[in-house]
Amino acid sequence: MSAATPTAQSASAAAGRRVSARVGAISESATLAVDAKAKALKAAGRPVIGFGAGEPDFPTPGYIVDAAVAACREPRFHRYTPAGGLPELKQAIAAKTLRDSGYEVSPSQVLVTNGGKQAIYEAFAALLDPGDEVIVPAPYWTTYPESIRLAGGVPVEVVADETTGYRVGVEQLEAARTERTKVLLFVSPSNPTGAVYPREQVEAIGRWAVEHGLWVLTDEIYEHLVYGDAEFSSLPVVVPELADRTVIVNGVAKTYAMTGWRVGWLIGPQDVVKAATNLQSHATSNVSNVAQAAAIAAVSGDLDAVAEMGRAFDRRRRTIVKMLNEIDGVVCPEPEGAFYVYPSVKALLGKELRGRRPATSVELAEVILEEAEVAVVPGEAFGTPGYLRLSYALGDDDLVEGVSRLQKLLAEAV
Known part of the structure; x- marks a missing residue:
């Protein structure tokens, strides 16, 4: 009796697998x-x-909770709403982005998501084809590499340590770049380290990305949590030439103590946002309308x-x-x-x-x-x-x- 061929062995293994290899690897x-x-x-x-x-550990501010309570009583919020987000929330996010970081975008460049994690996955899913590489500075938030892999991409780690304040430099990024590199992940302020990149380093990294035609996914969810002399700098504001190849991820979770409300968003070029919206229309449809109403109050209110x-x-x-x-x-x-x-x-x-x-x-x-x-x-x-x-x-x-x-x-x- 002849031995099974590699193809037959692979088919046999796949037949006996109860969970897909893709999801099982997460x-x-x-x-x-x-x-x-x-x-x-x-x-x-x-x-x-x-x-x-x-x-x-703080409760969500009272005025935000009040907006959610009022929304519960509005019959229009008892129905499906647009998959990409309430138009009034998308408008409010665009206005908040201009107010807080000086970056002007239109509501059509905004997709409201079920928290920041969905925004991250959908951004990578919209940008990556199988085998595309994403440069991921480490230490990194545990979800980033998994989202990249789920989207078919390959995370390529670039490690920084305490001697550099956990910040990577252009030289390290260039050493990691290959012909398969498509996206740079950029996070400042950082989870898990709390590192904040100074403006001049943000500019250097942004100009390096422009030079090599890379996309950048930048997570700005901790934008308001900076201390001492540190300042938050939004990458497409510092390097405007990069705006058409940048996707911003953000949300209400950290800034407004709303982790359980599950409202995030991504901002990017209209074609990328449209593709990610199409994906969300099949994955989850709209974010909870009550949570979206609360988010409108959050991003439209003052920052006291x-x-x-x-x-x-x-x-x-x-x-x-x-x-x-x-x-x-x-x-x-x-x-x-x-x-x-x-x-x-x-x-x-x-x-x-x-x-x-x-x-x-x-x-x-x-x-x-x-x-x-x-x-x-x-x-x-x-x-x-x-x-x-x-x-x-x-x-x-x-x-x-x-x-x-x-x-x-x-x-x-x-």
Whole structure:
């Protein structure tokens, strides 16, 4: 009996597979997994403090909630609305974009999505053909590479570390560019590091992208969360020549404490937005009308509540950086934006801690959760082992208690 041919073997394997190879290869969101585990332990009665989820601890401002309540009573919102978003919300997003970043776009360049994640996936799906490469600066948010792969693209990582403030340079980007490179992912302020690119570096990167005819997907969801002397710079404003090859992703989640409302958007050239809208028309149709009405109130209102939350985040930022840097073996750069710190814990790996020797940041995070009842996300989730991400979007008392537990536990490492 002859051996099965490779083609027959492949067909046999595919026939026995219950989940497609494409979807089966997707990893669970590490940040959501850590948050879920922390919440499960808390529900079981353990006093876990979670630094895992990137979620403001503030309630959504009252005027936004009031707009949603009013929308519930409007019969027109009880029906289907345009798949690409309520016309009045698209107009409001265009006006907000001009107000906040100086970038003028028309409502026809806006697609309202079910949160930022859908915007990211649909942007990549509209831009990429199989095998197209996307340059992804690392550390990166865990969802970016998965969205690229789902869209048929190939993520190409370019790694930065604490010595450069977690910012990549043009030389690194050029070294990663190939004939298959189509898109650069650019994120400032950054999740997970809080890095903010200065305007001159934004300009240099933008002009490099123009020179090589690349597209840029830029995630601006943390645009209002910058601290000290740092300033947010919108790439197509700094380099206008890039506007026709730029897709901006944004949303209400972080700025307005609306993570659960699930309203994001993408802004780009009309042909790309039309293609992404066609995809959304088959995938989900319109975003919840009540949430869209709330988003209109959010982006059209003043930024007083945003500024108040920003002051609290800034205070917590300074506290957590100071406390983490007091731990031997921990190096924590001061972030300039978002609400995360990304300390290096490489010097702690391999040391004995409560009878164990964690060799990776995954193992160290497990020890921290089990022994200190503190939930953090290991750097492996963001493409750079040897680090931990902690969100400081939690109450001041919990933050101090949680980091104090870390100080006490990690002081035992020998």
